[in-house]
Amino acid sequence: MKFYQKLFASKYDSFMTNIEKTLQPIRKELIGNLEGNILEVGSGTGTNFEHYNAKAKVIAIEPSSFMLDKSKAKLPKHTQITTYNLGVVDQRLDSIIKNNSLDYIICTLVLCTISDQNLAFNNFKKWLKPTGKLIVLEHIHAQKKPTRLLYNLVNPFWKIVGDGCNLNRDTNLSIKKAGFKVESEHYFKHSLDFYQAVFTV
Template sequence: MRQCLLIACRFLCSLLSLPLLLGQVFGLRAAYKRLFPLLAYKITFSYNAKMNRMKKELFRKVCNFAKSDGSLRLLEIGCGSGANFQFYPYGCTVLCADPNPHFETYLKRSMDANTHLTYEAFLITSAEDMKELDDECVDVVVCTLVLCSVRDVKMVLREVRRVLKTGGAFFFMEHVVSKPSTWTFFLQYTLEPLWFYIGDGCRITRATWKDLEKAGFSQLHLQHIQAPVTSVIRPHIMGYSIK
């Protein structure tokens, strides 16, 4: 009975998302891609306030992967508006990458607000194919709330391993699917067709930790947490992998 209700509710939500699908077919997605960075930028302040303690806990380990001379080159994929800049260690060089060029305006605001960092470049590129970057060219890669919306998580993780130096680390914080028996899972499964369009490709039923476990890193430090955010994206994973 529960399974039938779950399928019926998802079907209803899929019907409600049809106008958004049609809008995408007729070219409105391009207009939304211009609007989405503004929405994401506004949401950043609320999310960072709620996740401040957890982000500090995660990123305090970044400095452990600096070179012997203290320098550290960090690549953030899906950098968005630069929500993580405030948590990075003083003096590190940050390379930003995002497929949406319209984030640049908001990214510059974050750069101006975080002068303790050096900024190298903003690459407009897909995380699945970062051909602009050489093999083993960065000490750290960071990715937060990004693997939910990439086309292929496995390809992204292969690229992360390629650009990371041996001994370097990949830091992540992502919302993930809940346990199937929970009310949160019911909401996630039901709302995903609509959420996908509103969230610019975000999928809320991905078990991303499984991809990380199979990605071939030498070490994986991962924890499941319940983030103090809206229930549909409350289940999170955070941690880091070492190449």
């Protein structure tokens, strides 16, 4: 398993090259002007790192040590980014992140892999300030019924190949069900169905 995780991390950026042509401007739009205390959940290979400005104080957590190793090569000198080899439901985070301390939580292409979304969302609400915001850029379950059936059929295989990624999560609905309020949202398609949004607590 570790061998595959290492291989997956080594090939991830090249696999994502085409789709990132679409996602990179969105990443920049969502996080480029953020200031204050920020948690990036599942920072992967550090794709977002270049977009943070000098006034952003970022805690970046990533459960894959192989992904984290790749991300460290992308740490810009002008930003304040601290990385941890942790997942979002790891109890050790409570010693790093205080309640009501975060201005923003960033989730980009990660909520598809988190084993317990509800626990993660509860942690988000606990850690965010009353004025804090949850910012997401995620692929979600297909919006059209025939494609939803296909995603459900393919998902067991996809989850193995994608190192825990689920094709068939209605993450857009799960966040709302958890009690977050939509400030802005946008749906778009690029091979998969995508969702970008900003939520308040």
